[in-house]
Amino acid sequence: MTAASITASILLGLVGAMTVVPQALAQSPVAIGAPLTGEVVLNRDIEVRIGPSEDARIVMTLKQGKALNALGTPRGTYWTEIAIGGQPIGYVPADSLDPALMVTGRPAIGGEGPRPSKPAAGRTADAPLPHRSAAVVPRAAWDKAAQTPAEGYVVAAGPISATEILSNRKRRGFTLRKGDVVALIGAANGEATLALPAGTRAVAPVQGLVGVVAPYPLPGMPPVEPGMLYGIKLGEYVSYSEGLRAWREFTAGPGSAYRDLPPMVWPVFRKGRLLYEVGVAPFTRLQVDTACGTLAQRGLDCTVIELDTF
Template identity: 70%
Template sequence: MRTRSTTALRALALRLILAAATMWFAPDAALAQSPVAIGAPLTGEVVLNRDIEVRIGPNADARIIQTLPRGKALNALGTPRGTSWTEVAIGGQPIGYVPSDSLDPALMVSRSITAAMGATATGANAGGSPPATGKPPVIHRSAAVVPRSAWEIAAQVPAQGYVVAADAIKATEILDNKKRRSFTLRKGDVVSLIDSANGRVTLGMPGRTRAVATAEGLIGVVAPYPLPGMPPIEPGALFAARLGEYVSHAEGLRAWQEFTYGPGTAYRDLPPMVWPVFRGARTTYQMGVGPFTRTQVDNVCGALAQRSMDCWVIELETF
């Protein structure tokens, strides 16, 4: 168990981060630039912006392994020092190197697609670009925070993140290989996510059984509240800073570990903030930090932008 002094020190560390961000950055701090645009190494989920040849090494003379088309989703693993080539992977398996300028962060691409489909983001214009103030727009209803007591029950089952029912959802509990029982997840029920495919999910129930249901109506959980060892959040709307989006839960966890051993050291001892996002038949995993008030999240994103980190503000559902 944590001692009171350790808890107090951790709470103080987070207060200092927020206070420093408030002093260093105005509330209308600009959005982080793409890592590629400022010459910083790119990691995480990316998309090819043109047809490209994948090479075995980080130079133009290296043997060509394969050719990939524009729009192909990959994971960037990093850029070797002194080169303009980035190692990429598919499904977690490294496949070779491509020119760094052939890659765009997937978040930039998905945001453009969202705007083109007519989805709204408060403060964004029709083209999906930041508003004139440079203040990060808010993306709604993509994640949630839940009471700590409900989350702790769900967290007894190891999982690929946790979800909360936004409405009553029909589900089928698998009691053994032969018996099944229909039941209803109530609004606010928190359960663990075991697997997701083609718009359907397998859920871990507190009694160690499993259930299957559709993903529609389930929202990924960023974090419980109140967070252990962290200062309480003021009443009102809550937000999170989304820092990346990944093709698997494992890759989201890897990004979380890199973050918490870098600029996010205050969160190192907290549960990983990696949550599923369901888009029809496709599931991705987002990583970030929260919950915050709007002023706090703007300041946090501003501070991270100065460290070349992309940061998007999402408004959280509260249960």
């Protein structure tokens, strides 16, 4: 799925509440008379005009990717007033703007993905690193695990001894390798029950398993930059079904830019309990600050979390 198709699908949810618009203008993520405000990014090179009209004088040209503030869209027009540094500069077509929440990364140098964090000062490269409660994983690893329906997915933060259940009486020991992504069925008494791609089940200690927030790159989005990545935690729930319901409510409202992405509901093992967190990722440090600011404008709290990368 391309970024353009994601934008188009976002619009479909808005069209039902709109009057009929010309086909040529049906790409805008903004409904007529429903102003887009807050942090935005240009999705193409655009000419800025002094008034909300195609006939208005051009005052400047801005490049794709430019971050701006949207001040509102006059009702009955397709033009949004924009500002730079709080100073209004003119109007651009509403469909040239994407909410900042849609921007999850810029193309990485050489097509690389994120790199694991460097060891902390005083820690050797061979010493085990402390692992975080959430992770992003390569797209190929996610796609393989996601073939098995589950209540979230986990990744092995290091080698973990596990037991595959072949039948009622047969068991086989094996090792989950660092970076292996598997489907989670449940957890109790310090052990996770996993669904393996082969169609069998396995059990493994929860220690060393990290909940997977999302793959990288996200569908239709550019690759994320190398380096430390972050996520936004929006809430915590006692079951996967409750977390999934919260995700759907979020993407039906302020998080509509993520409507077509895999649900970002991931398991967390905390003091013997299995919980589920809901949020959005991955972001760079600058992007996560911008996204939290956008969410704050929409009345939502967010907690920034650090992500493990594999």
